[in-house]
Amino acid sequence: MEQLWKSGAVYQIYPRSFCDSNGDGVGDIPGIISKLDYIASIGVKIVWLSPIYKSPKFDMGYDVADYYEIDPEYGTMEDFERLLAEAKKRGLRIVMDLVVNHTSSEHPWFRAALKGEMPYHDYYIFKKGKKEGVPPNNWTSMFTGTAWEYVPELGEYYLHLYDKAQPDLNWRNPKVLEEVENILRFYLDKGVYGFRCDVINQIYKESFEDGAGRNPSGRGQEHYLMTEGNHRILRTLYEDVFSKYEDHIVVGETFNVDIENGIRFLRDKELDMFFTFEHVALDKGLFGALPKKVNPAKLREVLYKYQKSIPWNANYWENHDQHRCIARFGSLKYRDASAKALGTLLLTLKGTPFIYQGQELGMLDAPMKDPETSTDCAAQAVLRLTKGFHLPKWLRYKICNGIDRDSCRAPMSWDNSINQGFTPGDKAWLLFAEDDGTHNVACEDKNPESVLNFYRKMLDLRAKHEELTHGNFDPLPSKGPLFAFRRVLGKASILVLINLSAKAIKLPVYLRNIEGKTLLSLGEDIPAGLPPFGVRAIDVG
Ligand code: GLC
Numbered sequence: 001m002e003q004l005w006k007s008g009a010v011y012q013i014y015p016r017s018f019c020d021s022n023g024d025g026v027g028d029i030p031g032i033i034s035k036l037d038y039i040a041s042i043g044v045k046i047v048w049l050s051p052i053y054k055s056p057k058f059d060m061g062y063d064v065a066d067y068y069e070i071d072p073e074y075g076t077m078e079d080f081e082r083l084l085a086e087a088k089k090r091g092l093r094i095v096m097d098l099v100v101n102h103t104s105s106e107h108p109w110f111r112a113a114l115k116g117e118m119p120y121h122d123y124y125i126f127k128k129g130k131k132e133g134v135p136p137n138n139w140t141s142m143f144t145g146t147a148w149e150y151v152p153e154l155g156e157y158y159l160h161l162y163d164k165a166q167p168d169l170n171w172r173n174p175k176v177l178e179e180v181e182n183i184l185r186f187y188l189d190k191g192v193y194g195f196r197c198d199v200i201n202q203i204y205k206e207s208f209e210d211g212a213g214r215n216p217s218g219r220g221q222e223h224y225l226m227t228e229g230n231h232r233i234l235r236t237l238y239e240d241v242f243s244k245y246e247d248h249i250v251v252g253e254t255f256n257v258d259i260e261n262g263i264r265f266l267r268d269k270e271l272d273m274f275f276t277f278e279h280v281a282l283d284k285g286l287f288g289a290l291p292k293k294v295n296p297a298k299l300r301e302v303l304y305k306y307q308k309s310i311p312w313n314a315n316y317w318e319n320h321d322q323h324r325c326i327a328r329f330g331s332l333k334y335r336d337a338s339a340k341a342l343g344t345l346l347l348t349l350k351g352t353p354f355i356y357q358g359q360e361l362g363m364l365d366a367p368m369k370d371p372e373t374s375t376d377c378a379a380q381a382v383l384r385l386t387k388g389f390h391l392p393k394w395l396r397y398k399i400c401n402g403i404d405r406d407s408c409r410a411p412m413s414w415d416n417s418i419n420q421g422f423t424p425g426d427k428a429w430l431l432f433a434e435d436d437g438t439h440n441v442a443c444e445d446k447n448p449e450s451v452l453n454f455y456r457k458m459l460d461l462r463a464k465h466e467e468l469t470h471g472n473f474d475p476l477p478s479k480g481p482l483f484a485f486r487r488v489l490g491k492a493s494i495l496v497l498i499n500l501s502a503k504a505i506k507l508p509v510y511l512r513n514i515e516g517k518t519l520l521s522l523g524e525d526i527p528a529g530l531p532p533f534g535v536r537a538i539d540v541g
């Protein structure tokens, strides 16, 4: 059976910021449908949608109030079915986001739970405090602050590893598993290709003892990350549901995953692939928020570690939680060149590449703003926390801006008209990204040298050379900012050389004068070296 995810790339849509069809300033499903031809033109095969379920959107849809309904801001179930059908016509498959570590506090299950009604009370994790006024343990939420909320009517606390509007489900309760299996079948039967499973490595809480350390966020994770119960549940979901559908994809978002558990996820058929976080932590300095410079050699070490030990990776630079990649791993001065160098790496490493909307244009973050105005609950939580720190305002704002995810959720740039073609109305729900008026679909489409046309060429190359999808990863000795590796399939092999720095470099002697057919060459020719962010891909047979 052909597995589309082994050859096809994934394009992530953040629906709220992709395309607004009706002028309310919020992206929607009809907007997505109107852009399917564009998406297909990039050369991706799979489209992952961040959540579109009914939600009060305290965490922008990662707080689901009804898994069987589409949020009215985004459209209706008929719109969604039309999206599936129209996507299929263009050879695209749709992946949904599965958010089941928690629901929204407005989900009817939780509303019933709050009244102490059975069976719903046991769908969530309620516990008595240690003593009056003291939560059951010292765990802190991923968004900082205590992970417990007191319910006076019940005399109990409920657990929320994220916002208090996101109560954690109780995965010890077999009813929860049954409900989730039904949700999965409901969408798979409609023709959905699979799921990106939100924070899926923390759903089963092994114990409720105090956490070690003093981390203001995520304290206690040694009691719930990648527990045996978690592995068991994933195996069950795969066996009971996914294995019954021919070709499908199950991608885990696995916070702080390690190699050992990663190997198990794949080996024991729990997930098809999973997102790692080590590479995107490399530029996190003080408070996990202030940016620091990334050492490309360190980046190479981290990426190669997973390439060598995990049979199939989910590769990414960007998503709706991560600041845009050029300023982090590339260079604003070499905006296009570094966007292409990073794109080359993404599309030539082994695994499935994930491209976040706008990344194919070299989009940047939205400009920094007063964090008080952020719509992101994570930024708001950090703002609350840092109020107690007696820090100067500018530093507090800088920390919050480092966390704030509004910046990477800026609306997609379709053209250089006043609202960038995102909305026919007069206002978008969020600030637009920083731009020079040329990094939008309309301009880049016409420019053969654009980042967009690079992505198209590169995806085409990937489709034509099986080495780049199914080949082994063979790292070659290299130093500094040079990435040198081969992708080998049988007798065929492609050599990839990337200079991930703003300085020209010399190539090691053994990589000079390589014989073969050049498939890709970016940046000027310099003798025995590579220019800033220069790239070569050579078919070395
Ligand atoms: C994941 C999502 C993020 C969300 C969190 C809680 O990390 O990507 O956007 O805030 O889970 O659901």
Ligand code: CA
Binding pocket: 020, 021, 022, 023, 024, 025, 026, 027, 028, 073
């Ligand atoms: Ca709209």
